[in-house]
Amino acid sequence: MxxxxxxxxxxxxxxxxxxxxxxxxxxxxxxxxxxxxxxxxxxGLSIAVFTQMTPPPGEAGGLLNAIMGSLIVTVIAVIVGTPIGILAGTYMAEYGRFTRLTTAVRFINDILLSAPSIVVGLFIYELVVRPMGHFSALAGSIALAVLVIPVVVRTTEDMLNLVPNALREAGTAIGAPRWIVIRSVAYRAALSGMVTGVLLAIARISGETAPLLFTALNNQFWSSNINAPMASLPVTIFQFALSPYKEWQDLAWTGALIITLTVLGLSIVARSLTGRK
Incomplete structure:
Protein backbone atom coordinates (compact mmCIF):
# COMPACT_ATOMS: atom_id res chain seq x y z
CA MET A 1 0.00 0.00 0.00
CA GLY A 44 -0.81 57.95 -27.41
CA LEU A 45 -3.66 58.77 -25.02
CA SER A 46 -4.64 62.45 -25.06
CA ILE A 47 -7.65 64.74 -25.16
CA ALA A 48 -7.39 64.82 -28.96
CA VAL A 49 -8.29 61.13 -29.09
CA PHE A 50 -11.75 61.94 -27.72
CA THR A 51 -12.29 65.28 -29.45
CA GLN A 52 -10.93 64.88 -33.01
CA MET A 53 -12.02 62.76 -35.96
CA THR A 54 -9.97 59.98 -37.50
CA PRO A 55 -7.24 61.68 -39.54
CA PRO A 56 -6.17 61.22 -43.16
CA PRO A 57 -2.95 59.25 -43.78
CA GLY A 58 0.14 60.77 -42.25
CA GLU A 59 -1.63 63.29 -40.02
CA ALA A 60 -2.52 63.44 -36.34
CA GLY A 61 -6.09 63.11 -35.14
CA GLY A 62 -8.41 61.25 -32.84
CA LEU A 63 -11.06 58.57 -32.62
CA LEU A 64 -14.17 60.59 -31.81
CA ASN A 65 -16.27 59.37 -34.74
CA ALA A 66 -15.18 55.76 -34.19
CA ILE A 67 -15.99 55.89 -30.46
CA MET A 68 -19.39 57.48 -31.04
CA GLY A 69 -20.14 55.04 -33.85
CA SER A 70 -19.35 52.10 -31.58
CA LEU A 71 -21.59 53.54 -28.87
CA ILE A 72 -24.49 54.02 -31.30
CA VAL A 73 -24.20 50.54 -32.79
CA THR A 74 -23.77 48.90 -29.37
CA VAL A 75 -26.70 50.75 -27.78
CA ILE A 76 -29.03 49.82 -30.63
CA ALA A 77 -27.87 46.18 -30.45
CA VAL A 78 -28.49 46.04 -26.70
CA ILE A 79 -31.91 47.71 -27.03
CA VAL A 80 -32.91 45.16 -29.69
CA GLY A 81 -31.29 42.05 -28.27
CA THR A 82 -31.89 42.41 -24.53
CA PRO A 83 -35.74 42.28 -24.51
CA ILE A 84 -35.73 39.32 -26.90
CA GLY A 85 -33.22 37.47 -24.74
CA ILE A 86 -35.05 38.23 -21.49
CA LEU A 87 -38.43 37.17 -22.89
CA ALA A 88 -36.99 33.96 -24.36
CA GLY A 89 -35.18 33.13 -21.13
CA THR A 90 -38.32 33.87 -19.12
CA TYR A 91 -40.39 31.50 -21.25
CA MET A 92 -37.78 28.77 -20.96
CA ALA A 93 -37.55 29.10 -17.17
CA GLU A 94 -41.13 29.93 -16.21
CA TYR A 95 -43.53 28.57 -18.81
CA GLY A 96 -41.87 25.86 -20.87
CA ARG A 97 -39.15 24.52 -18.62
CA PHE A 98 -39.71 20.89 -19.58
CA THR A 99 -41.15 21.25 -23.09
CA ARG A 100 -39.54 20.05 -26.30
CA LEU A 101 -39.51 23.59 -27.65
CA THR A 102 -37.39 24.74 -24.73
CA THR A 103 -34.98 21.85 -25.26
CA ALA A 104 -34.61 22.76 -28.93
CA VAL A 105 -34.21 26.48 -28.19
CA ARG A 106 -31.63 25.75 -25.50
CA PHE A 107 -29.64 23.58 -27.93
CA ILE A 108 -29.71 26.25 -30.66
CA ASN A 109 -28.82 28.91 -28.12
CA ASP A 110 -25.76 26.93 -27.02
CA ILE A 111 -24.67 26.73 -30.66
CA LEU A 112 -25.06 30.48 -31.08
CA LEU A 113 -23.02 31.10 -27.95
CA SER A 114 -20.03 29.36 -29.49
CA ALA A 115 -20.62 30.32 -33.12
CA PRO A 116 -17.88 32.43 -34.75
CA SER A 117 -18.95 36.04 -35.03
CA ILE A 118 -17.85 36.19 -38.66
CA VAL A 119 -20.56 33.65 -39.50
CA VAL A 120 -23.14 35.95 -37.91
CA GLY A 121 -21.76 38.86 -39.91
CA LEU A 122 -22.00 36.92 -43.16
CA PHE A 123 -25.56 35.84 -42.32
CA ILE A 124 -26.69 39.42 -41.69
CA TYR A 125 -24.89 40.52 -44.85
CA GLU A 126 -27.00 38.12 -46.90
CA LEU A 127 -30.16 38.86 -44.94
CA VAL A 128 -29.96 42.64 -44.62
CA VAL A 129 -27.09 44.26 -46.51
CA ARG A 130 -27.64 42.68 -49.91
CA PRO A 131 -31.41 43.37 -50.03
CA MET A 132 -30.81 46.96 -48.90
CA GLY A 133 -28.04 47.40 -51.46
CA HIS A 134 -25.61 49.15 -49.12
CA PHE A 135 -23.79 48.84 -45.81
CA SER A 136 -25.33 50.51 -42.78
CA ALA A 137 -25.00 50.92 -39.04
CA LEU A 138 -28.45 49.36 -38.73
CA ALA A 139 -27.17 46.11 -40.25
CA GLY A 140 -24.20 46.22 -37.87
CA SER A 141 -26.54 46.67 -34.91
CA ILE A 142 -28.62 43.68 -36.01
CA ALA A 143 -25.48 41.55 -36.28
CA LEU A 144 -24.38 42.53 -32.78
CA ALA A 145 -27.91 41.99 -31.46
CA VAL A 146 -27.73 38.40 -32.70
CA LEU A 147 -24.62 38.00 -30.55
CA VAL A 148 -26.30 39.63 -27.55
CA ILE A 149 -29.40 37.42 -27.56
CA PRO A 150 -27.85 34.02 -26.67
CA VAL A 151 -25.86 35.49 -23.77
CA VAL A 152 -28.93 37.17 -22.29
CA VAL A 153 -31.08 34.07 -22.87
CA ARG A 154 -28.64 31.82 -21.03
CA THR A 155 -28.11 34.11 -18.04
CA THR A 156 -31.82 34.93 -17.73
CA GLU A 157 -32.83 31.27 -17.77
CA ASP A 158 -30.09 30.28 -15.31
CA MET A 159 -30.86 33.09 -12.88
CA LEU A 160 -34.61 32.45 -12.92
CA ASN A 161 -34.01 28.73 -12.37
CA LEU A 162 -32.09 29.63 -9.20
CA VAL A 163 -35.09 31.43 -7.72
CA PRO A 164 -36.71 29.09 -5.16
CA ASN A 165 -40.14 27.81 -6.16
CA ALA A 166 -41.37 28.65 -2.65
CA LEU A 167 -41.26 32.34 -3.57
CA ARG A 168 -43.44 31.74 -6.62
CA GLU A 169 -45.84 29.62 -4.58
CA ALA A 170 -46.13 32.36 -1.98
CA GLY A 171 -47.08 34.87 -4.67
CA THR A 172 -49.60 32.47 -6.19
CA ALA A 173 -51.07 31.73 -2.74
CA ILE A 174 -52.17 35.34 -2.28
CA GLY A 175 -53.97 35.27 -5.62
CA ALA A 176 -51.44 37.08 -7.82
CA PRO A 177 -51.52 36.17 -11.52
CA ARG A 178 -48.54 34.31 -12.88
CA TRP A 179 -47.16 37.27 -14.84
CA ILE A 180 -47.23 39.43 -11.71
CA VAL A 181 -45.41 36.72 -9.76
CA ILE A 182 -42.74 36.61 -12.44
CA ARG A 183 -42.41 40.38 -12.62
CA SER A 184 -42.57 41.18 -8.91
CA VAL A 185 -40.99 38.08 -7.38
CA ALA A 186 -38.83 36.14 -9.84
CA TYR A 187 -37.38 39.16 -11.63
CA ARG A 188 -36.56 40.93 -8.38
CA ALA A 189 -34.80 37.88 -7.01
CA ALA A 190 -32.81 37.36 -10.22
CA LEU A 191 -32.24 41.02 -11.11
CA SER A 192 -28.53 41.24 -10.37
CA GLY A 193 -27.79 38.08 -12.33
CA MET A 194 -29.83 39.27 -15.31
CA VAL A 195 -28.06 42.64 -15.31
CA THR A 196 -24.76 40.76 -15.16
CA GLY A 197 -25.76 38.86 -18.28
CA VAL A 198 -26.49 42.08 -20.14
CA LEU A 199 -23.13 43.53 -19.09
CA LEU A 200 -21.33 40.38 -20.23
CA ALA A 201 -23.14 40.61 -23.57
CA ILE A 202 -22.01 44.22 -23.96
CA ALA A 203 -18.44 43.20 -23.11
CA ARG A 204 -18.58 40.50 -25.76
CA ILE A 205 -19.76 42.71 -28.61
CA SER A 206 -17.58 45.70 -27.68
CA GLY A 207 -14.56 44.34 -29.53
CA GLU A 208 -16.25 42.46 -32.36
CA THR A 209 -14.76 43.39 -35.73
CA ALA A 210 -15.78 40.69 -38.22
CA PRO A 211 -19.57 41.27 -38.09
CA LEU A 212 -19.10 45.01 -38.60
CA LEU A 213 -16.83 44.50 -41.60
CA PHE A 214 -19.71 42.72 -43.33
CA THR A 215 -22.43 45.13 -42.21
CA ALA A 216 -21.53 48.63 -40.98
CA LEU A 217 -18.20 48.71 -42.85
CA ASN A 218 -16.54 52.00 -41.83
CA ASN A 219 -16.67 55.76 -42.30
CA GLN A 220 -13.74 58.10 -41.85
CA PHE A 221 -16.06 61.04 -41.27
CA TRP A 222 -18.68 61.87 -38.66
CA SER A 223 -22.04 60.24 -39.33
CA SER A 224 -25.10 59.66 -37.17
CA ASN A 225 -27.18 58.16 -39.99
CA ILE A 226 -27.86 54.54 -39.06
CA ASN A 227 -28.91 53.83 -42.65
CA ALA A 228 -25.38 54.54 -43.92
CA PRO A 229 -21.91 53.16 -43.22
CA MET A 230 -20.65 54.22 -39.81
CA ALA A 231 -17.27 54.20 -38.15
CA SER A 232 -16.66 51.85 -35.23
CA LEU A 233 -13.70 51.46 -32.92
CA PRO A 234 -12.92 47.77 -33.64
CA VAL A 235 -12.94 48.25 -37.42
CA THR A 236 -10.88 51.44 -37.15
CA ILE A 237 -8.32 49.61 -35.02
CA PHE A 238 -8.20 46.81 -37.59
CA GLN A 239 -7.60 49.19 -40.49
CA PHE A 240 -5.18 51.49 -38.69
CA ALA A 241 -3.11 48.61 -37.31
CA LEU A 242 -2.55 47.24 -40.84
CA SER A 243 -1.61 50.64 -42.27
CA PRO A 244 2.01 51.75 -42.89
CA TYR A 245 1.44 55.13 -41.18
CA LYS A 246 2.83 55.58 -37.69
CA GLU A 247 0.08 58.03 -36.66
CA TRP A 248 -2.59 55.47 -37.53
CA GLN A 249 -0.71 52.69 -35.76
CA ASP A 250 -0.45 54.81 -32.59
CA LEU A 251 -4.19 55.48 -32.72
CA ALA A 252 -4.80 51.75 -33.17
CA TRP A 253 -2.91 51.01 -29.94
CA THR A 254 -4.82 53.73 -28.12
CA GLY A 255 -8.16 52.43 -29.43
CA ALA A 256 -7.24 48.90 -28.33
CA LEU A 257 -6.47 50.24 -24.85
CA ILE A 258 -9.86 52.01 -24.69
CA ILE A 259 -11.71 48.82 -25.63
CA THR A 260 -9.68 46.74 -23.17
CA LEU A 261 -10.36 49.13 -20.29
CA THR A 262 -14.05 49.26 -21.21
CA VAL A 263 -14.36 45.48 -21.22
CA LEU A 264 -12.38 45.28 -17.97
CA GLY A 265 -14.71 47.80 -16.34
CA LEU A 266 -17.81 45.94 -17.48
CA SER A 267 -16.36 42.65 -16.22
CA ILE A 268 -15.58 44.16 -12.82
CA VAL A 269 -19.12 45.55 -12.53
CA ALA A 270 -20.55 42.17 -13.56
CA ARG A 271 -18.45 40.33 -10.99
CA SER A 272 -19.41 42.79 -8.28
CA LEU A 273 -23.10 42.32 -9.04
CA THR A 274 -22.64 38.54 -8.96
CA GLY A 275 -20.84 38.78 -5.64
CA ARG A 276 -23.58 40.99 -4.22
CA LYS A 277 -26.14 38.41 -5.35
Whole structure:
Protein backbone atom coordinates (compact mmCIF):
# COMPACT_ATOMS: atom_id res chain seq x y z
CA MET A 1 0.00 0.00 0.00
CA UNK A 2 2.86 2.36 0.79
CA UNK A 3 4.28 1.81 -2.71
CA UNK A 4 0.95 2.63 -4.38
CA UNK A 5 0.58 5.72 -2.21
CA UNK A 6 4.09 6.87 -3.09
CA UNK A 7 3.47 6.44 -6.83
CA UNK A 8 0.18 8.32 -6.61
CA UNK A 9 1.82 11.11 -4.63
CA UNK A 10 4.67 11.35 -7.15
CA UNK A 11 2.21 11.38 -10.08
CA UNK A 12 0.13 14.07 -8.38
CA UNK A 13 3.24 16.16 -7.79
CA UNK A 14 4.32 15.88 -11.42
CA UNK A 15 0.86 16.82 -12.71
CA UNK A 16 0.63 19.77 -10.32
CA UNK A 17 4.04 20.94 -11.51
CA UNK A 18 3.02 20.65 -15.17
CA UNK A 19 -0.20 22.57 -14.45
CA UNK A 20 1.76 25.29 -12.71
CA UNK A 21 4.20 25.55 -15.63
CA UNK A 22 1.32 25.73 -18.14
CA UNK A 23 -0.41 28.42 -16.08
CA UNK A 24 2.84 30.36 -15.76
CA UNK A 25 3.40 30.27 -19.54
CA UNK A 26 -0.13 31.52 -20.16
CA UNK A 27 0.22 34.31 -17.58
CA UNK A 28 3.60 35.29 -19.03
CA UNK A 29 2.14 35.83 -22.50
CA UNK A 30 -0.81 37.67 -21.00
CA UNK A 31 1.52 39.96 -19.07
CA UNK A 32 3.59 40.65 -22.21
CA UNK A 33 0.48 41.47 -24.25
CA UNK A 34 -1.00 43.71 -21.55
CA UNK A 35 2.36 45.36 -20.95
CA UNK A 36 2.78 46.24 -24.61
CA UNK A 37 -0.83 47.43 -24.79
CA UNK A 38 -0.49 49.65 -21.73
CA UNK A 39 2.85 51.08 -22.81
CA UNK A 40 1.89 51.89 -26.39
CA UNK A 41 -1.72 52.71 -25.60
CA UNK A 42 -1.09 55.19 -22.81
CA UNK A 43 1.71 56.85 -24.77
CA GLY A 44 -0.81 57.95 -27.41
CA LEU A 45 -3.66 58.77 -25.02
CA SER A 46 -4.64 62.45 -25.06
CA ILE A 47 -7.65 64.74 -25.16
CA ALA A 48 -7.39 64.82 -28.96
CA VAL A 49 -8.29 61.13 -29.09
CA PHE A 50 -11.75 61.94 -27.72
CA THR A 51 -12.29 65.28 -29.45
CA GLN A 52 -10.93 64.88 -33.01
CA MET A 53 -12.02 62.76 -35.96
CA THR A 54 -9.97 59.98 -37.50
CA PRO A 55 -7.24 61.68 -39.54
CA PRO A 56 -6.17 61.22 -43.16
CA PRO A 57 -2.95 59.25 -43.78
CA GLY A 58 0.14 60.77 -42.25
CA GLU A 59 -1.63 63.29 -40.02
CA ALA A 60 -2.52 63.44 -36.34
CA GLY A 61 -6.09 63.11 -35.14
CA GLY A 62 -8.41 61.25 -32.84
CA LEU A 63 -11.06 58.57 -32.62
CA LEU A 64 -14.17 60.59 -31.81
CA ASN A 65 -16.27 59.37 -34.74
CA ALA A 66 -15.18 55.76 -34.19
CA ILE A 67 -15.99 55.89 -30.46
CA MET A 68 -19.39 57.48 -31.04
CA GLY A 69 -20.14 55.04 -33.85
CA SER A 70 -19.35 52.10 -31.58
CA LEU A 71 -21.59 53.54 -28.87
CA ILE A 72 -24.49 54.02 -31.30
CA VAL A 73 -24.20 50.54 -32.79
CA THR A 74 -23.77 48.90 -29.37
CA VAL A 75 -26.70 50.75 -27.78
CA ILE A 76 -29.03 49.82 -30.63
CA ALA A 77 -27.87 46.18 -30.45
CA VAL A 78 -28.49 46.04 -26.70
CA ILE A 79 -31.91 47.71 -27.03
CA VAL A 80 -32.91 45.16 -29.69
CA GLY A 81 -31.29 42.05 -28.27
CA THR A 82 -31.89 42.41 -24.53
CA PRO A 83 -35.74 42.28 -24.51
CA ILE A 84 -35.73 39.32 -26.90
CA GLY A 85 -33.22 37.47 -24.74
CA ILE A 86 -35.05 38.23 -21.49
CA LEU A 87 -38.43 37.17 -22.89
CA ALA A 88 -36.99 33.96 -24.36
CA GLY A 89 -35.18 33.13 -21.13
CA THR A 90 -38.32 33.87 -19.12
CA TYR A 91 -40.39 31.50 -21.25
CA MET A 92 -37.78 28.77 -20.96
CA ALA A 93 -37.55 29.10 -17.17
CA GLU A 94 -41.13 29.93 -16.21
CA TYR A 95 -43.53 28.57 -18.81
CA GLY A 96 -41.87 25.86 -20.87
CA ARG A 97 -39.15 24.52 -18.62
CA PHE A 98 -39.71 20.89 -19.58
CA THR A 99 -41.15 21.25 -23.09
CA ARG A 100 -39.54 20.05 -26.30
CA LEU A 101 -39.51 23.59 -27.65
CA THR A 102 -37.39 24.74 -24.73
CA THR A 103 -34.98 21.85 -25.26
CA ALA A 104 -34.61 22.76 -28.93
CA VAL A 105 -34.21 26.48 -28.19
CA ARG A 106 -31.63 25.75 -25.50
CA PHE A 107 -29.64 23.58 -27.93
CA ILE A 108 -29.71 26.25 -30.66
CA ASN A 109 -28.82 28.91 -28.12
CA ASP A 110 -25.76 26.93 -27.02
CA ILE A 111 -24.67 26.73 -30.66
CA LEU A 112 -25.06 30.48 -31.08
CA LEU A 113 -23.02 31.10 -27.95
CA SER A 114 -20.03 29.36 -29.49
CA ALA A 115 -20.62 30.32 -33.12
CA PRO A 116 -17.88 32.43 -34.75
CA SER A 117 -18.95 36.04 -35.03
CA ILE A 118 -17.85 36.19 -38.66
CA VAL A 119 -20.56 33.65 -39.50
CA VAL A 120 -23.14 35.95 -37.91
CA GLY A 121 -21.76 38.86 -39.91
CA LEU A 122 -22.00 36.92 -43.16
CA PHE A 123 -25.56 35.84 -42.32
CA ILE A 124 -26.69 39.42 -41.69
CA TYR A 125 -24.89 40.52 -44.85
CA GLU A 126 -27.00 38.12 -46.90
CA LEU A 127 -30.16 38.86 -44.94
CA VAL A 128 -29.96 42.64 -44.62
CA VAL A 129 -27.09 44.26 -46.51
CA ARG A 130 -27.64 42.68 -49.91
CA PRO A 131 -31.41 43.37 -50.03
CA MET A 132 -30.81 46.96 -48.90
CA GLY A 133 -28.04 47.40 -51.46
CA HIS A 134 -25.61 49.15 -49.12
CA PHE A 135 -23.79 48.84 -45.81
CA SER A 136 -25.33 50.51 -42.78
CA ALA A 137 -25.00 50.92 -39.04
CA LEU A 138 -28.45 49.36 -38.73
CA ALA A 139 -27.17 46.11 -40.25
CA GLY A 140 -24.20 46.22 -37.87
CA SER A 141 -26.54 46.67 -34.91
CA ILE A 142 -28.62 43.68 -36.01
CA ALA A 143 -25.48 41.55 -36.28
CA LEU A 144 -24.38 42.53 -32.78
CA ALA A 145 -27.91 41.99 -31.46
CA VAL A 146 -27.73 38.40 -32.70
CA LEU A 147 -24.62 38.00 -30.55
CA VAL A 148 -26.30 39.63 -27.55
CA ILE A 149 -29.40 37.42 -27.56
CA PRO A 150 -27.85 34.02 -26.67
CA VAL A 151 -25.86 35.49 -23.77
CA VAL A 152 -28.93 37.17 -22.29
CA VAL A 153 -31.08 34.07 -22.87
CA ARG A 154 -28.64 31.82 -21.03
CA THR A 155 -28.11 34.11 -18.04
CA THR A 156 -31.82 34.93 -17.73
CA GLU A 157 -32.83 31.27 -17.77
CA ASP A 158 -30.09 30.28 -15.31
CA MET A 159 -30.86 33.09 -12.88
CA LEU A 160 -34.61 32.45 -12.92
CA ASN A 161 -34.01 28.73 -12.37
CA LEU A 162 -32.09 29.63 -9.20
CA VAL A 163 -35.09 31.43 -7.72
CA PRO A 164 -36.71 29.09 -5.16
CA ASN A 165 -40.14 27.81 -6.16
CA ALA A 166 -41.37 28.65 -2.65
CA LEU A 167 -41.26 32.34 -3.57
CA ARG A 168 -43.44 31.74 -6.62
CA GLU A 169 -45.84 29.62 -4.58
CA ALA A 170 -46.13 32.36 -1.98
CA GLY A 171 -47.08 34.87 -4.67
CA THR A 172 -49.60 32.47 -6.19
CA ALA A 173 -51.07 31.73 -2.74
CA ILE A 174 -52.17 35.34 -2.28
CA GLY A 175 -53.97 35.27 -5.62
CA ALA A 176 -51.44 37.08 -7.82
CA PRO A 177 -51.52 36.17 -11.52
CA ARG A 178 -48.54 34.31 -12.88
CA TRP A 179 -47.16 37.27 -14.84
CA ILE A 180 -47.23 39.43 -11.71
CA VAL A 181 -45.41 36.72 -9.76
CA ILE A 182 -42.74 36.61 -12.44
CA ARG A 183 -42.41 40.38 -12.62
CA SER A 184 -42.57 41.18 -8.91
CA VAL A 185 -40.99 38.08 -7.38
CA ALA A 186 -38.83 36.14 -9.84
CA TYR A 187 -37.38 39.16 -11.63
CA ARG A 188 -36.56 40.93 -8.38
CA ALA A 189 -34.80 37.88 -7.01
CA ALA A 190 -32.81 37.36 -10.22
CA LEU A 191 -32.24 41.02 -11.11
CA SER A 192 -28.53 41.24 -10.37
CA GLY A 193 -27.79 38.08 -12.33
CA MET A 194 -29.83 39.27 -15.31
CA VAL A 195 -28.06 42.64 -15.31
CA THR A 196 -24.76 40.76 -15.16
CA GLY A 197 -25.76 38.86 -18.28
CA VAL A 198 -26.49 42.08 -20.14
CA LEU A 199 -23.13 43.53 -19.09
CA LEU A 200 -21.33 40.38 -20.23
CA ALA A 201 -23.14 40.61 -23.57
CA ILE A 202 -22.01 44.22 -23.96
CA ALA A 203 -18.44 43.20 -23.11
CA ARG A 204 -18.58 40.50 -25.76
CA ILE A 205 -19.76 42.71 -28.61
CA SER A 206 -17.58 45.70 -27.68
CA GLY A 207 -14.56 44.34 -29.53
CA GLU A 208 -16.25 42.46 -32.36
CA THR A 209 -14.76 43.39 -35.73
CA ALA A 210 -15.78 40.69 -38.22
CA PRO A 211 -19.57 41.27 -38.09
CA LEU A 212 -19.10 45.01 -38.60
CA LEU A 213 -16.83 44.50 -41.60
CA PHE A 214 -19.71 42.72 -43.33
CA THR A 215 -22.43 45.13 -42.21
CA ALA A 216 -21.53 48.63 -40.98
CA LEU A 217 -18.20 48.71 -42.85
CA ASN A 218 -16.54 52.00 -41.83
CA ASN A 219 -16.67 55.76 -42.30
CA GLN A 220 -13.74 58.10 -41.85
CA PHE A 221 -16.06 61.04 -41.27
CA TRP A 222 -18.68 61.87 -38.66
CA SER A 223 -22.04 60.24 -39.33
CA SER A 224 -25.10 59.66 -37.17
CA ASN A 225 -27.18 58.16 -39.99
CA ILE A 226 -27.86 54.54 -39.06
CA ASN A 227 -28.91 53.83 -42.65
CA ALA A 228 -25.38 54.54 -43.92
CA PRO A 229 -21.91 53.16 -43.22
CA MET A 230 -20.65 54.22 -39.81
CA ALA A 231 -17.27 54.20 -38.15
CA SER A 232 -16.66 51.85 -35.23
CA LEU A 233 -13.70 51.46 -32.92
CA PRO A 234 -12.92 47.77 -33.64
CA VAL A 235 -12.94 48.25 -37.42
CA THR A 236 -10.88 51.44 -37.15
CA ILE A 237 -8.32 49.61 -35.02
CA PHE A 238 -8.20 46.81 -37.59
CA GLN A 239 -7.60 49.19 -40.49
CA PHE A 240 -5.18 51.49 -38.69
CA ALA A 241 -3.11 48.61 -37.31
CA LEU A 242 -2.55 47.24 -40.84
CA SER A 243 -1.61 50.64 -42.27
CA PRO A 244 2.01 51.75 -42.89
CA TYR A 245 1.44 55.13 -41.18
CA LYS A 246 2.83 55.58 -37.69
CA GLU A 247 0.08 58.03 -36.66
CA TRP A 248 -2.59 55.47 -37.53
CA GLN A 249 -0.71 52.69 -35.76
CA ASP A 250 -0.45 54.81 -32.59
CA LEU A 251 -4.19 55.48 -32.72
CA ALA A 252 -4.80 51.75 -33.17
CA TRP A 253 -2.91 51.01 -29.94
CA THR A 254 -4.82 53.73 -28.12
CA GLY A 255 -8.16 52.43 -29.43
CA ALA A 256 -7.24 48.90 -28.33
CA LEU A 257 -6.47 50.24 -24.85
CA ILE A 258 -9.86 52.01 -24.69
CA ILE A 259 -11.71 48.82 -25.63
CA THR A 260 -9.68 46.74 -23.17
CA LEU A 261 -10.36 49.13 -20.29
CA THR A 262 -14.05 49.26 -21.21
CA VAL A 263 -14.36 45.48 -21.22
CA LEU A 264 -12.38 45.28 -17.97
CA GLY A 265 -14.71 47.80 -16.34
CA LEU A 266 -17.81 45.94 -17.48
CA SER A 267 -16.36 42.65 -16.22
CA ILE A 268 -15.58 44.16 -12.82
CA VAL A 269 -19.12 45.55 -12.53
CA ALA A 270 -20.55 42.17 -13.56
CA ARG A 271 -18.45 40.33 -10.99
CA SER A 272 -19.41 42.79 -8.28
CA LEU A 273 -23.10 42.32 -9.04
CA THR A 274 -22.64 38.54 -8.96
CA GLY A 275 -20.84 38.78 -5.64
CA ARG A 276 -23.58 40.99 -4.22
CA LYS A 277 -26.14 38.41 -5.35
Missing amino acids: SGIYSRRKATNGIMMWLCAVAAGIGLLWLALILGALLYKGFS
